[in-house]
Amino acid sequence: MEAGGQDSAIVKCDAVVKTYQQGAIQVPALRGISLSIARGEFVSLAGASGSGKTTLLNMIGGLDRFGSGEVWVEGAPLSRMNNSELADLRLSKIGFVFQAYNLIPVLSARENVEFIMQLQGVAQAERRDLSRQILARVGLAGMEQRLPAELSGGQQQRVAVARALVSHPAIILADEPTANLDSKNSLELLTMMAELNLESGTTLIVATHDPQVIDFTRRKLVIKDGTVAEDY
Numbered sequence: 506m507e508a509g510g511q512d513s514a515i516v517k518c519d520a521v522v523k524t525y526q527q528g529a530i531q532v533p534a535l536r537g538i539s540l541s542i543a544r545g546e547f548v549s550l551a552g553a554s555g556s557g558k559t560t561l562l563n564m565i566g567g568l569d570r571f572g573s574g575e576v577w578v579e580g581a582p583l584s585r586m587n588n589s590e591l592a593d594l595r596l597s598k599i600g601f602v603f604q605a606y607n608l609i610p611v612l613s614a615r616e617n618v619e620f621i622m623q624l625q626g627v628a629q630a631e632r633r634d635l636s637r638q639i640l641a642r643v644g645l646a647g648m649e650q651r652l653p654a655e656l657s658g659g660q661q662q663r664v665a666v667a668r669a670l671v672s673h674p675a676i677i678l679a680d681e682p683t684a685n686l687d688s689k690n691s692l693e694l695l696t697m698m699a700e701l702n703l704e705s706g707t708t709l710i711v712a713t714h715d716p717q718v719i720d721f722t723r724r725k726l727v728i729k730d731g732t733v734a735e736d737y
Protein backbone atom coordinates (compact mmCIF):
# COMPACT_ATOMS: atom_id res chain seq x y z
CA MET A 506 0.00 0.00 0.00
CA GLU A 507 2.37 2.63 -1.28
CA ALA A 508 -0.07 5.48 -0.75
CA GLY A 509 0.01 4.78 2.99
CA GLY A 510 2.93 7.09 3.41
CA GLN A 511 1.40 9.95 1.50
CA ASP A 512 -1.57 10.97 3.65
CA SER A 513 -1.66 13.00 6.83
CA ALA A 514 -1.49 10.09 9.28
CA ILE A 515 1.43 10.26 11.69
CA VAL A 516 1.15 6.52 12.29
CA LYS A 517 -0.33 4.09 9.87
CA CYS A 518 -0.45 0.30 9.99
CA ASP A 519 -1.58 -1.87 7.12
CA ALA A 520 -2.25 -5.59 7.70
CA VAL A 521 0.58 -5.88 10.25
CA VAL A 522 1.28 -9.47 11.26
CA LYS A 523 3.66 -10.42 14.05
CA THR A 524 4.30 -14.00 15.10
CA TYR A 525 6.69 -14.87 17.90
CA GLN A 526 8.68 -18.06 17.66
CA GLN A 527 8.91 -19.84 20.99
CA GLY A 528 11.01 -22.91 20.42
CA ALA A 529 9.00 -25.00 17.98
CA ILE A 530 5.79 -23.11 18.69
CA GLN A 531 4.53 -20.11 16.74
CA VAL A 532 2.67 -17.57 18.86
CA PRO A 533 0.53 -15.24 16.75
CA ALA A 534 0.50 -11.83 18.45
CA LEU A 535 -0.78 -9.53 15.67
CA ARG A 536 -3.00 -11.04 12.98
CA GLY A 537 -3.43 -8.18 10.54
CA ILE A 538 -3.61 -4.81 12.28
CA SER A 539 -4.71 -1.86 10.16
CA LEU A 540 -5.14 1.58 11.67
CA SER A 541 -4.42 5.20 11.05
CA ILE A 542 -3.66 7.82 13.69
CA ALA A 543 -3.58 11.53 12.88
CA ARG A 544 -1.08 13.99 14.31
CA GLY A 545 -2.10 15.25 17.74
CA GLU A 546 -4.49 12.43 18.60
CA PHE A 547 -4.69 10.98 22.14
CA VAL A 548 -5.56 7.31 21.63
CA SER A 549 -5.86 4.38 23.99
CA LEU A 550 -5.19 0.80 22.97
CA ALA A 551 -7.50 -1.27 25.14
CA GLY A 552 -7.92 -5.04 25.24
CA ALA A 553 -7.48 -8.10 27.38
CA SER A 554 -4.13 -9.33 28.60
CA GLY A 555 -2.31 -11.01 25.72
CA SER A 556 -4.41 -9.30 23.02
CA GLY A 557 -1.31 -7.73 21.45
CA LYS A 558 -1.18 -4.16 22.79
CA THR A 559 2.47 -4.15 23.82
CA THR A 560 3.47 -5.94 20.63
CA LEU A 561 1.69 -3.25 18.60
CA LEU A 562 3.49 -0.46 20.50
CA ASN A 563 6.79 -2.26 19.86
CA MET A 564 6.03 -2.37 16.13
CA ILE A 565 5.02 1.30 15.93
CA GLY A 566 8.09 2.31 17.96
CA GLY A 567 10.47 0.38 15.72
CA LEU A 568 11.60 -1.76 18.68
CA ASP A 569 10.99 -5.05 16.91
CA ARG A 570 10.34 -6.31 13.39
CA PHE A 571 6.96 -7.42 12.03
CA GLY A 572 6.49 -10.42 9.74
CA SER A 573 4.32 -8.84 7.04
CA GLY A 574 2.28 -5.71 6.38
CA GLU A 575 3.66 -2.21 6.83
CA VAL A 576 3.99 0.46 9.49
CA TRP A 577 4.58 4.07 8.47
CA VAL A 578 5.75 6.73 10.91
CA GLU A 579 5.44 10.22 9.45
CA GLY A 580 5.16 8.59 6.05
CA ALA A 581 8.32 6.50 6.33
CA PRO A 582 7.87 2.72 5.96
CA LEU A 583 9.62 0.96 8.85
CA SER A 584 10.13 -2.35 7.01
CA ARG A 585 12.58 -0.60 4.70
CA MET A 586 14.72 0.82 7.51
CA ASN A 587 17.85 -0.88 8.74
CA ASN A 588 18.52 -1.15 12.48
CA SER A 589 20.49 2.04 12.66
CA GLU A 590 17.75 3.97 10.83
CA LEU A 591 15.22 2.54 13.29
CA ALA A 592 17.42 3.66 16.20
CA ASP A 593 17.55 7.17 14.70
CA LEU A 594 13.78 7.18 14.29
CA ARG A 595 13.29 6.22 17.95
CA LEU A 596 15.71 8.82 19.19
CA SER A 597 14.44 11.66 17.03
CA LYS A 598 10.69 11.11 16.84
CA ILE A 599 9.45 8.85 19.62
CA GLY A 600 9.25 9.10 23.39
CA PHE A 601 8.72 5.89 25.35
CA VAL A 602 6.99 5.49 28.71
CA PHE A 603 7.46 1.74 29.13
CA GLN A 604 7.80 -0.35 32.28
CA ALA A 605 10.76 -2.05 30.63
CA TYR A 606 12.57 1.30 30.40
CA ASN A 607 12.17 2.29 33.99
CA LEU A 608 14.13 5.12 35.47
CA ILE A 609 17.79 4.40 36.09
CA PRO A 610 17.97 3.93 39.87
CA VAL A 611 21.41 5.46 40.42
CA LEU A 612 20.57 8.65 38.50
CA SER A 613 18.64 11.59 39.94
CA ALA A 614 15.35 12.74 38.42
CA ARG A 615 17.24 15.42 36.51
CA GLU A 616 19.91 13.02 35.27
CA ASN A 617 17.27 10.56 34.15
CA VAL A 618 15.60 13.31 32.12
CA GLU A 619 18.93 14.46 30.70
CA PHE A 620 20.03 10.99 29.71
CA ILE A 621 18.14 10.85 26.41
CA MET A 622 19.21 14.38 25.54
CA GLN A 623 22.80 13.32 26.15
CA LEU A 624 22.36 10.53 23.61
CA GLN A 625 20.91 13.09 21.24
CA GLY A 626 23.99 15.26 21.62
CA VAL A 627 22.29 18.24 23.30
CA ALA A 628 24.86 20.53 24.98
CA GLN A 629 25.09 20.36 28.78
CA ALA A 630 23.83 23.86 29.55
CA GLU A 631 20.81 23.34 27.35
CA ARG A 632 20.16 19.94 28.93
CA ARG A 633 20.15 21.53 32.38
CA ASP A 634 17.74 24.23 31.28
CA LEU A 635 15.35 21.90 29.51
CA SER A 636 15.33 19.29 32.29
CA ARG A 637 14.60 21.95 34.93
CA GLN A 638 11.74 23.33 32.83
CA ILE A 639 10.13 20.00 32.08
CA LEU A 640 10.41 18.75 35.67
CA ALA A 641 8.72 21.95 36.84
CA ARG A 642 6.10 21.43 34.16
CA VAL A 643 5.23 17.99 35.55
CA GLY A 644 5.05 19.31 39.11
CA LEU A 645 8.45 18.19 40.37
CA ALA A 646 10.23 21.51 40.90
CA GLY A 647 12.59 21.17 43.86
CA MET A 648 12.83 17.38 43.48
CA GLU A 649 15.37 17.37 40.64
CA GLN A 650 18.14 15.86 42.75
CA ARG A 651 16.11 12.99 44.15
CA LEU A 652 16.81 9.42 43.18
CA PRO A 653 13.83 7.40 41.89
CA ALA A 654 13.68 5.50 45.21
CA GLU A 655 13.14 8.84 46.96
CA LEU A 656 10.05 9.61 44.87
CA SER A 657 6.54 8.15 45.05
CA GLY A 658 5.30 5.86 42.26
CA GLY A 659 3.29 8.73 40.78
CA GLN A 660 6.27 11.06 40.91
CA GLN A 661 8.45 8.43 39.24
CA GLN A 662 5.90 8.12 36.44
CA ARG A 663 6.00 11.91 36.04
CA VAL A 664 9.77 11.73 35.64
CA ALA A 665 9.30 9.00 33.03
CA VAL A 666 6.80 11.20 31.17
CA ALA A 667 9.13 14.21 31.50
CA ARG A 668 11.98 12.15 30.08
CA ALA A 669 9.81 11.05 27.15
CA LEU A 670 8.65 14.60 26.49
CA VAL A 671 11.76 16.65 26.96
CA SER A 672 12.99 16.53 23.40
CA HIS A 673 9.53 17.14 21.93
CA PRO A 674 9.02 13.83 20.15
CA ALA A 675 6.28 13.72 17.55
CA ILE A 676 4.84 10.62 19.22
CA ILE A 677 4.74 9.29 22.75
CA LEU A 678 4.10 5.58 23.21
CA ALA A 679 3.08 4.63 26.74
CA ASP A 680 2.55 1.10 28.02
CA GLU A 681 0.33 0.92 31.11
CA PRO A 682 1.48 4.33 32.39
CA THR A 683 -0.95 4.22 35.31
CA ALA A 684 -0.04 0.71 36.49
CA ASN A 685 0.72 0.89 40.22
CA LEU A 686 -0.89 4.31 40.61
CA ASP A 687 -4.02 4.99 42.67
CA SER A 688 -6.92 6.67 40.91
CA LYS A 689 -6.01 10.17 42.14
CA ASN A 690 -2.43 9.89 40.87
CA SER A 691 -3.65 8.27 37.65
CA LEU A 692 -6.00 11.16 37.02
CA GLU A 693 -3.26 13.71 37.69
CA LEU A 694 -0.92 11.95 35.30
CA LEU A 695 -3.60 11.71 32.62
CA THR A 696 -4.57 15.36 33.02
CA MET A 697 -0.96 16.36 32.65
CA MET A 698 -0.52 14.20 29.55
CA ALA A 699 -3.70 15.65 28.04
CA GLU A 700 -2.49 19.21 28.67
CA LEU A 701 0.84 18.46 27.07
CA ASN A 702 -0.93 16.82 24.17
CA LEU A 703 -2.99 19.98 23.62
CA GLU A 704 -0.09 22.38 24.15
CA SER A 705 2.52 20.66 22.05
CA GLY A 706 0.41 18.65 19.61
CA THR A 707 2.31 15.49 20.57
CA THR A 708 0.51 12.35 19.46
CA LEU A 709 -0.13 10.05 22.44
CA ILE A 710 -0.74 6.32 22.07
CA VAL A 711 -1.38 4.57 25.36
CA ALA A 712 -1.80 0.82 25.89
CA THR A 713 -3.84 0.15 28.98
CA HIS A 714 -6.23 -2.04 30.94
CA ASP A 715 -7.25 0.90 33.09
CA PRO A 716 -10.91 1.95 32.50
CA GLN A 717 -10.05 5.41 33.81
CA VAL A 718 -7.48 5.85 31.04
CA ILE A 719 -9.79 4.45 28.38
CA ASP A 720 -12.60 6.81 29.44
CA PHE A 721 -10.18 9.69 29.41
CA THR A 722 -8.83 9.34 25.88
CA ARG A 723 -10.67 10.86 22.96
CA ARG A 724 -10.28 7.79 20.78
CA LYS A 725 -10.24 4.14 21.79
CA LEU A 726 -8.93 1.24 19.74
CA VAL A 727 -9.90 -2.12 21.18
CA ILE A 728 -7.40 -4.87 20.33
CA LYS A 729 -8.72 -8.40 20.39
CA ASP A 730 -6.71 -11.47 19.41
CA GLY A 731 -4.23 -9.37 17.50
CA THR A 732 -6.75 -7.38 15.45
CA VAL A 733 -8.56 -4.07 15.86
CA ALA A 734 -12.00 -5.12 17.11
CA GLU A 735 -13.42 -1.63 17.77
CA ASP A 736 -12.46 1.95 16.96
CA TYR A 737 -14.60 4.63 18.61
Ligand SMILES: Nc1ncnc2c1ncn2[C@@H]1O[C@H](COP(=O)(O)OP(=O)(O)OP(=O)(O)O)[C@@H](O)[C@H]1O
Pocket residue numbers: 525526527532533534552553554555556557558559560561714
Ligand atom coordinates in the same frame (compact mmCIF):
# COMPACT_ATOMS: atom_id res chain seq x y z
N1 LIG B 1 8.75 -12.26 23.30
C1 LIG B 1 7.68 -13.05 23.14
N2 LIG B 1 7.82 -14.35 22.83
C2 LIG B 1 6.76 -15.17 22.66
N3 LIG B 1 5.48 -14.75 22.76
C3 LIG B 1 5.28 -13.47 23.10
C4 LIG B 1 6.35 -12.55 23.30
N4 LIG B 1 5.83 -11.34 23.62
C5 LIG B 1 4.49 -11.50 23.60
N5 LIG B 1 4.15 -12.76 23.29
C6 LIG B 1 2.77 -13.30 23.11
O1 LIG B 1 2.12 -12.48 22.16
C7 LIG B 1 0.77 -12.24 22.53
C8 LIG B 1 0.53 -10.75 22.69
O2 LIG B 1 1.29 -10.27 23.78
P1 LIG B 1 1.33 -8.73 24.21
O3 LIG B 1 2.36 -8.59 25.29
O4 LIG B 1 1.47 -7.89 23.02
O5 LIG B 1 -0.14 -8.53 24.83
P2 LIG B 1 -0.73 -7.34 25.71
O6 LIG B 1 -2.08 -7.05 25.16
O7 LIG B 1 0.24 -6.22 25.78
O8 LIG B 1 -0.84 -8.05 27.12
P3 LIG B 1 -0.79 -7.38 28.59
O9 LIG B 1 -1.98 -6.50 28.68
O10 LIG B 1 -0.86 -8.57 29.49
O11 LIG B 1 0.52 -6.63 28.68
C9 LIG B 1 0.55 -13.05 23.80
O12 LIG B 1 0.03 -14.29 23.43
C10 LIG B 1 1.94 -13.20 24.36
O13 LIG B 1 2.04 -14.37 25.15
